Amino acid sequence: MGTVHARSLDPLPMRGPELGVQPDDIEAPGIEHEPKQEVLENKDVVVQRVHIDGLGRTKEDLLTYEIAEVFRAKNLIDVMRKSHEARRKLLRLGIFRKVEVVIDTSRGEDALPNGLDVTFEVTELRRMTGSYNTMVGNNEGSMVLGLKLPNALGRAEKMTFQFSYGTKETSYGLSFFKPQPGNFERNISLNVYKVTGQFPWSSLRETDRGISGELSFPVWKTNQTLKWEGVWRELGCLARTASFAVREESGHSLKSSLSHSMVIDTRNSSILPRKGGLLKIHQELAGYTGGDASFLKEDFEIQLNKTLFWDSVLSASLWGGLLLPIGDKPTSIADRFYLGGPTSIRGFSMYSLGPQSEGDYLGGEGYWAGGLHLYTPLPFRPGKGGFGDLFRTHFFLNAGNLCNLNYGEGPKAHLKKLAESIRWSYGLGIVLRLGNIARLELNYCIPMGVQSGDRICDGVQFGAGIRFL
Amino acid sequence: MSLAAEAFVSQMAAAEPWPESATLYQPLKEDQILLSDCASSLAVQAYLRMCGLPVQVVCRANAEYMSPSGKIPFIHVGNQVVSELGPIVQFTKAKGHSLSEGLDDVQRAEMKAYMELVNNMLLTAELYIQWCDDPTAAEISRPRYSSPYSWPLSNILAYQKQWEVRRKMNAIGWGGKTLEQVYEDVSQCCQALSQRLGTQPYFFNKQPTELDALVFGHLFTILTTRLTSTELAERIKSYSNLLSFCRRIEQTYFENKSS
Numbered sequence: 204m205g206t207v208h209a210r211s212l213d214p215l216p217m218r219g220p221e222l223g224v225q226p227d228d229i230e231a232p233g234i235e236h237e238p239k240q241e242v243l244e245n246k247d248v249v250v251q252r253v254h255i256d257g258l259g260r261t262k263e264d265l266l267t268y269e270i271a272e273v274f275r276a277k278n279l280i281d282v283m284r285k286s287h288e289a290r291r292k293l294l295r296l297g298i299f300r301k302v303e304v305v306i307d308t309s310r311g312e313d314a315l316p317n318g319l320d321v322t323f324e325v326t327e328l329r330r331m332t333g334s335y336n337t338m339v340g341n342n343e344g345s346m347v348l349g350l351k352l353p354n355a356l357g358r359a360e361k362m363t364f365q366f367s368y369g370t371k372e373t374s375y376g377l378s379f380f381k382p383q384p385g386n387f388e389r390n391i392s393l394n395v396y397k398v399t400g401q402f403p404w405s406s407l408r409e410t411d412r413g414i415s416g417e418l419s420f421p422v423w424k425t426n427q428t429l430k431w432e433g434v435w436r437e438l439g440c441l442a443r444t445a446s447f448a449v450r451e452e453s454g455h456s457l458k459s460s461l462s463h464s465m466v467i468d469t470r471n472s473s474i475l476p477r478k479g480g481l482l483k484i485h486q487e488l489a490g491y492t493g494g495d496a497s498f499l500k501e502d503f504e505i506q507l508n509k510t511l512f513w514d515s516v517l518s519a520s521l522w523g524g525l526l527l528p529i530g531d532k533p534t535s536i537a538d539r540f541y542l543g544g545p546t547s548i549r550g551f552s553m554y555s556l557g558p559q560s561e562g563d564y565l566g567g568e569g570y571w572a573g574g575l576h577l578y579t580p581l582p583f584r585p586g587k588g589g590f591g592d593l594f595r596t597h598f599f600l601n602a603g604n605l606c607n608l609n610y611g612e613g614p615k616a617h618l619k620k621l622a623e624s625i626r627w628s629y630g631l632g633i634v635l636r637l638g639n640i641a642r643l644e645l646n647y648c649i650p651m652g653v654q655s656g657d658r659i660c661d662g663v664q665f666g667a668g669i670r671f672l
Numbered sequence: 673m674s675l676a677a678e679a680f681v682s683q684m685a686a687a688e689p690w691p692e693s694a695t696l697y698q699p700l701k702e703d704q705i706l707l708s709d710c711a712s713s714l715a716v717q718a719y720l721r722m723c724g725l726p727v728q729v730v731c732r733a734n735a736e737y738m739s740p741s742g743k744i745p746f747i748h749v750g751n752q753v754v755s756e757l758g759p760i761v762q763f764t765k766a767k768g769h770s771l772s773e774g775l776d777d778v779q780r781a782e783m784k785a786y787m788e789l790v791n792n793m794l795l796t797a798e799l800y801i802q803w804c805d806d807p808t809a810a811e812i813s814r815p816r817y818s819s820p821y822s823w824p825l826s827n828i829l830a831y832q833k834q835w836e837v838r839r840k841m842n843a844i845g846w847g848g849k850t851l852e853q854v855y856e857d858v859s860q861c862c863q864a865l866s867q868r869l870g871t872q873p874y875f876f877n878k879q880p881t882e883l884d885a886l887v888f889g890h891l892f893t894i895l896t897t898r899l900t901s902t903e904l905a906e907r908i909k910s911y912s913n914l915l916s917f918c919r920r921i922e923q924t925y926f927e928n929k930s931s
Contacts, residue, residue, distance in 0.1 A: 435825055443740060447748060454734030457825040495822055561751075 250274050250282060251309045251318040257325040261298060262357040268385030269293050273321055282306060286321055293323065296387060297361060298354035301326040328353045338367075345369030358384055372399035372410075389420040404554045406445035406563045407452070409537055410437040426466045431492065433459045436537055446561035452536045459494035462487035470508060474636050475578065475595060477516050481506040489538075490529055498534060499527045515579040520672055522547075522603075523571040527610060539566030542605040543626075543657070545666020547572055549601055550628030550650030555658035557605035571621055572603030574672040578634070595634045599646070601672060602627035626652045643667045690767055694727045694749045696720075697735045703819045704733060705744075706812075707897050708798040713745040715889025716757050720747075721925040722880045723769045733820035761882050771881045779876060783883045786868065786875070790883075793861040794890045797854050800846055801904065803837040808900050859907045862891075866911040873920060880921070887914075888921045 253270050255263075269292040276282040286304045293302045302325050309318030334349040345367050352362040361380040367373065376396035383389040397412045413434035420427055439453050463486055470479035483504040490497025502524030509517050528534045541564065542548060543556035557567045578595045585591050604625050608617050632646030644666045650659045698713040699705040705713070713729075720727045727747065732738065739746040739755045746755030747763075754763045764770065772780060802813045817833055818826030841847045846854075865887060874880045875887070891914055895905050909915060 435828070439737070440740075447751070447753070450738050450753065451732070451734075454737035455821065455825060455829060457822055493822055495825070 246279070246317060247277055248279055248282060248317045248319050249315055250276055250321060251313075251315060252320045254320065254322040255325060256322060257327065259327050260330070260357050261327060261354060261359075265296075265358045265384045266293065269296070270323065279319075282319060282321065286323075290323065292387070293325065296359045296382070298328055298359050299325045300328050330354075338369075343369050343371045345372075358382075359387070372401075374398045388426070390418075392417045392419070401441055402554075403441060404541075404552070404564050405536065405566070406441045406449050407536060408439045408441045410439075411435070412437075424467055426468075428464045428466075430462045430464075431460070432462070433457070433492075433494070436535075438535075438537060446563040448560035448565055449536065449563045456496055456535060456537075457494040458489050458496040458538075459492045460487050460489035460496070461492060470506070472639065474639060474642050475516075475634065476506075476508045476518075477510050478508050480508065495532075496535060496538065497529045497532060498538060499529060500538065501525045501527075502540075511577075513579070515577060518576040518578065519574070520576075521571070521573045522672060524569065525608075526568040528568075534568060536566055539568060540570045540605060541566050542570050542572060542603055545644060545646070545660075545664050546668045546670060547601070547672045548603050548626060548628060548650075549599065549630065549632075549644075549646055549664055549666070550648030550659060550661055551626065551653075552658040552660045556603075556626060557657075558607055559656045567605040567607050569608045569617065569621060570603065570605040572601070572672055574602075575600045581633075593636045595636075596631065597634050597644075598629075598631045600627070600629045602652075603672075624652065624654050626650070626654065626657065641667065641669050642671065644671070688750055688767075690725050690764075690769070691750055692726065694725070694747060696727050696729050696745050696747045697732055697738060698729065698745045699735045700731045700733055700820065704816055705731075706802055706816060707893060707899070708795060708802060709736075709744040710897065711795070711798060711890040711893040712743070712757065713889075714893055715886045716745050716747070716760055718888050718921060718925060719757065719761070719771070719882055719885035720764075722771055722885055723764060725764065725769060757882065757886060771879065772876075774879060775876060775881070783876070783881055786865070786883050787886055789861060789864065790886050790890060793857055794894075796841075796844070796846060797858045797861075797904075798890070798894070799837055800841060800849070800854050801851070801899065803834050804841055804847075805851055805900075809834060811900060855903055855907055858904060859910075862908055862911050862914060866914050869913050869917060871913065874917075884917075884921065888918055892918045892922065 250273055253273055255266055255270070258266075270289045273282065273285045273289050276285045283306065286306065290302045290304055293299055302323055305322040305324060307320045307322070309315060309320050330352065332351045332353070334347075334351075336347045336349075338345050338347055346369070347365065347367045349366075350364040354360065355362045359382050362378070363380075364375075364377050366375045374397050376394065376398070378392060378394040378396075380392045381390060394415045394417075395413075396415075397410070399408070399410045401408050411434050413432060415430060415432040417428060417430040419429075434457070436456050436458060437454075438456075440450055465482075465484050467482045468479070470476035470481055481504065485502050487498075487500040489500075502522070504520070504522050506518065506520040511517055524540050526534055526539060541554035541557075543551035544553035548556065554566075555564055557570075558565045577598045579597070580587075581591055581594050581596055602625055604621050606620055608620065628648050628650040630646050630648040632644055632648075635643040637643060644664075646664050646666070648661060648664050650661050653659055696713070696716065699709060717727070717729065735744055735746075736742060740753055741755045743756050746753055747760060749763070752763070754760050761770075772783060775783065801808055803809050814830040814834065818830040821829060838847070849857075869875055874884050876883075891908055894908055895915075895918065899905075
């Protein structure tokens with residue numbers, strides 16, 4: 204058995220010849236060693252001590268879990284592998300800027316001939332980091348101030364605060380995140396926020412002030428999240444010319460809801476995956492913990508990817524959702540689903556599909572949308588191996604429908620209603636991958652099945668976002 | 673509204689006749705509406721009845737937020753939305769219905785002056801009594817105003833409205849007044865109205881005008897609304913010609929209406 208010492212700042216007094224294993228070298232086959240050292244490869248070793256140097260405010264008990272595996276290594280390759288894994292775990296806590304691993308033979312009175320000392324040299328993140336940006340867009344300028352306190356209390360808690368002061372709207376958010384020590388995937392997050400949004404497709408302005416608490420934990424292969432949210436919503440007309448249906452929704456309401464979501468993600472990347480699938484199911488029940496809004500909302504997202512011949516990928520996705528009002532109050536425009544635009548059914552204007560009144564789109568209580576894509580590398584592969592790999596061409600087929608359902612009629616009637624007057628579109632375009640989070644698209648779209656009242660954007664359409672159909 | 677906007681609205685409005693489906697929106701009658709809003713709404717209803725224009729009254733909990741200016745009542749005619757008595761009078765005039773056409777310039781100026789008096793005195797006194805007088809605010813105004821909402825939103829909205837009205841009272845100089853002084857002001861206003869009315873049936877002799885509708889709306893509501901004390905109603909009852917004026921208008925224009 205080994206012991207863990209967490210020491211501050213002093214380097215190891217008895218540092219033997221620097222074996223200095225850097226993380227990138229861990230997979231390297233040979234190790235330099237001095238002639239006096241014994242060859243330890245493939246010989247059984249015992250990890251006697253694991254040190255962590257460079258701790259300031261981080262509490263030791265948090266790190267014990269992350270490095271516990273290293274003690275179980277049996278030979279040198281195993282030690283290197285497990286140290287690499289422990290390094291990854293330490294980094295994902297989000298509290299260290301840098302982690303380096305040093306593996307050395309044991310020294311000291313109780314040193315075994317095949318004993319090893321492993322040292323993690325860590326650099327903690329600063330106690331508080333701030334950022335200040337100005338943003339201009341959408342006829343509004345704003346100043347955004349951000350503050351982040353990583354590792355606020357020593358056990359990888361994270362506190363973030365963001366404040367945005369604009370010419371038209373002000374918004375802020377404060378969030379506190381705490382993982383369970385030893386089990387980073389289990390965590391709690393508390394948020395307080397005020398956000399404002401303007402939705403020109405509905406001539407609607409919405410201000411939400413709310414608090415929420417979220418609990419995440421993994422169960423077998425899935426990731427589950429339970430959340431309670433209390434929101435004070437204020438709706439208003441964006442312009443004097445808003446339709447009367449939108450004007451009727453103006454005012455204040457309180458939503459207090461419990462929601463649960465389950466995610467299984469086996470894709471190799473969330474943007475332009477080459478294989479794997481995604482299943483996301485989310486449900487929300489509002490009204491049983493107080494508040495004015497009372498509904499049950501279900502929605503799901505499925506995506507499957509498969510690599511075909513010649514480096515091309517076939518991707519199929521399906522989205523759907525249902526909003527069931529509970530009681531006799533009608534649903535609010537802020538809870539309904541919207542469809543259309545460069546991120547869902549391409550070829551139609553942003554969220555400009557489905558029920559509408561005088562040009563303002565009111566959203567619907569039930570929807571489905573499906574997409575079939577074929578991604579290929581750029582023709583003639585310019586810039587291969589570098590910049591060109593960020594681009595893909597894609598051929599797509601999107602279809603979907605959004606409507607209001609009369610819940611007295613029964614499921615057969617609903618399916619029939621969702622199946623008639625389907626909107627669909629096809630086309631091709633270029634996709635640019637931005638980091639690991641977002642993508643840009645430039646498509647040529649041909650919308651079909653357009654119903655009266657829908658607004659289309661046929662021809663060239665540009666889209667940017669995180670979640671695409 | 674700016675001059676250009678007014679002219680534009682008049683052009684648009686004049687094009688169509690008054691439809692059957694015109695609606696007037698106000699807060700919920702039983703549980704939510706307050707004295708000042710009820711008075712304004714009744715004034716508009718009386719005016720439209722005097723013009724012979726049919727309108728349906730619809731109660732909505734969020735009527736105040738639906739209104740383009742934030743004030744009650746507002747009417748939805750065709751696809752136009754107009755709020756408050758002044759703009760509504762303009763709007764109906766553009767459609768060719770007016771009650772004050774027979775007046776000459778002097779009388780019209782007098783009518784405007786009295787309407788200003790009612791708005792500055794009676795309406796402000798109603799707001800003061802509702803929101804600045806603590807017993808009334810706690811027992812009547814806040815519970816009624818917040819009745820459609822659930823806790824804690826109800827408390828937030830009620831207090832927000834109270835602070836807003838108190839700030840406005842301070843801004844116009846009524847913040848320092850006592851309840852007695854407000855009652856005195858109401859009495860003086862009623863005295864001026866009573867003197868102008870004299871023994872005539874309406875303020876401008878034979879025909880009712882928007883001034884009659886406005887005065888009726890406020891006085892009738894004060895007489896028939898339960899407050900923490902009956903002092904306000906008593907002050908008005910001391911002017912008998914105003915009482916018979918209210919009764920006359922009620923019988924002539926509202927006897928078929930179901931309250």
